[in-house]
Amino acid sequence: MSVATLSPLLVCTDDELLARWSAGAREALEELFRRYRMLAYRVAYRLLGNEADALDAVQEGFVKVLTHLESFQGRSTFKTWLLRVVSNAALDLGRQRGRRELLSLEAPDTEDGDWAQPMTGDDPGLGLERADLRELLDRALATLPAAQRRTFVLHAEAELSYREVAEVMGISIGTVMSRLYYARQKLRAYLGRRLEREQLAGMLTGAV
Amino acid sequence: MKRKANDADAPSPEQLAAYLDGELDLATRARVAQWLETSPAAGALEPLRRLNQVWQDAPCPEPSPAAWDGVLQRIVAATAEPVVVASAPAPLSAGGWSWHLRMAGVAAAILVTTLLLVRPGTQQNATAPGPQAVRVLRVAGDDDIEIISMEAADIDILVVGQPPVRGPFVLAMPGDVILESIGPDPTDGMMPQVRNMEQSNPDGPMILAPLGLASNR
Numbered sequence: 001m002s003v004a005t006l007s008p009l010l011v012c013t014d015d016e017l018l019a020r021w022s023a024g025a026r027e028a029l030e031e032l033f034r035r036y037r038m039l040a041y042r043v044a045y046r047l048l049g050n051e052a053d054a055l056d057a058v059q060e061g062f063v064k065v066l067t068h069l070e071s072f073q074g075r076s077t078f079k080t081w082l083l084r085v086v087s088n089a090a091l092d093l094g095r096q097r098g099r100r101e102l103l104s105l106e107a108p109d110t111e112d113g114d115w116a117q118p119m120t121g122d123d124p125g126l127g128l129e130r131a132d133l134r135e136l137l138d139r140a141l142a143t144l145p146a147a148q149r150r151t152f153v154l155h156a157e158a159e160l161s162y163r164e165v166a167e168v169m170g171i172s173i174g175t176v177m178s179r180l181y182y183a184r185q186k187l188r189a190y191l192g193r194r195l196e197r198e199q200l201a202g203m204l205t206g207a208v
Numbered sequence: 209m210k211r212k213a214n215d216a217d218a219p220s221p222e223q224l225a226a227y228l229d230g231e232l233d234l235a236t237r238a239r240v241a242q243w244l245e246t247s248p249a250a251g252a253l254e255p256l257r258r259l260n261q262v263w264q265d266a267p268c269p270e271p272s273p274a275a276w277d278g279v280l281q282r283i284v285a286a287t288a289e290p291v292v293v294a295s296a297p298a299p300l301s302a303g304g305w306s307w308h309l310r311m312a313g314v315a316a317a318i319l320v321t322t323l324l325l326v327r328p329g330t331q332q333n334a335t336a337p338g339p340q341a342v343r344v345l346r347v348a349g350d351d352d353i354e355i356i357s358m359e360a361a362d363i364d365i366l367v368v369g370q371p372p373v374r375g376p377f378v379l380a381m382p383g384d385v386i387l388e389s390i391g392p393d394p395t396d397g398m399m400p401q402v403r404n405m406e407q408s409n410p411d412g413p414m415i416l417a418p419l420g421l422a423s424n425r
Contacts, residue, residue: 026284029283029284029287030280033279033280033283037276037279038270041268041271042267042268045268045269046268051269051271051275054268055271055275055278055279058279059279059282059283059286062279062283063283063286063287066283066287067286067287130265130266133262133265133266134266134267134268134269136266137262137263137266155229156260156263157263157268161231162226162229162231177222177225177226177231178222180222180225181221181222181225184225184256184259187259188255188259191259191262195262
């Protein structure tokens with residue numbers, strides 16, 4: 001594709017697109033949406049566990065950032081600001097729609113702990129299909145405290161650096177590292193037990 | 209000859225994870241790398257790698273193009289709507305305020321009344337006649353603020369949690385509510401008793417704030 005056929009919006013920075021949108025250019029909004037919709041969706045999906053709710057959170061997040069541009073004073077990137085708002089919207093949505101924790105947070109988080117309930121729909125004779133694995137990850141994430149879950153999702157799913165995660169959540173990088181550590185410990189403990197049948201537990205357990 | 213790693217050189221588990229994530233500074237990364245070369249516990253990274261792999265093996269399902277189009281259309285529609293905000297407080301001589309307000313308003317601060325109209329299928333209504341330059345009213349969520357300190361007397365009025373309803377806020381205009389009385393509030397200031405004049409939803413929820421006598425809020 002020659003340069004001449006590229007939309008000029010593709011080379012605009014986020015700030016330029018925001019300025020264009022503020023001036024009434026709808027196509028600037030569409031470009032911003034195209035750039036960040038999937039990233040926002042993946043974060044929301046991991047926090048909510050289903051497509052419909054995740055799309056609602058993405059929609060709400062975009063609407064909030066675009067109607068509160070005066071709050072965005074360039075102290076962060078548009079990406080981190082958007083993800084902050086979207087992840088907030090996702091957590092709010094999860095609470096309002098009664099996203100029940102699949103496992104009690106009071107359950108012991110040691111590798112030898114007795115988890116509250118086994119996986120539903122598991123057939124010991126079948127390997128884990130991708131959808132099953134996704135459901136398993138969703139259940140595992142649900143065992144994390146909200147702050148750890150959000151920190152882990154922003155890093156692992158949105159692929160934000162520690163500094164960017166700290167910026168999104170308004171915490172120190174040290175706190176990011178600590179939350180990621182504990183989140184990973186809990187996830188490994190949960191997944192290890194349930195993947196044991198698939199002979200993957202040995203690859204997840206370890207000294208860390 | 210490589211020096212054998214000892215416990216004193218062992219990086220913390222957080223540092224090991226940060227090493228795998230590529231988040232360490234050069235000096236620390238080099239130290240951890242050296243430790244990994246000589247430590248029998250260097251296999252500690254493997255579980256982290258496997259967890260990353262499990263994560264990557266189950267990516268999020270991608271919405272359909274139609275789903276994306278629907279979201280975009282709703283965003284465009286929502287951001288094209290004017291944001292309804294309260295006008296400046298109506299002067300006491302404005303029609304619609306009861307004589308109670310005129311009598312009590314001399315001492316009371318600005319009354320902030322939010323009328324929540326929960327009507328299915330409706331959007332925010334621009335109740336102000338004609339176009340207006342309005343300021344956006346920001347409503348903070350519980351993640352937007354951090355409580356630094358508070359007075360003990362305020363604990364009873366501290367709202368923790370989510371707004372009671374999901375939907376747009378419609379701020380009251382003069383004539384939307386009638387002030388029936390003002391009485392002392394158990395916390396500090398005065399609490400108004402108002403009546404909703406909204407005929408379609410006379411019992412709709414409202415948020416009222418007690419106001420101090422000595423200062424405007």
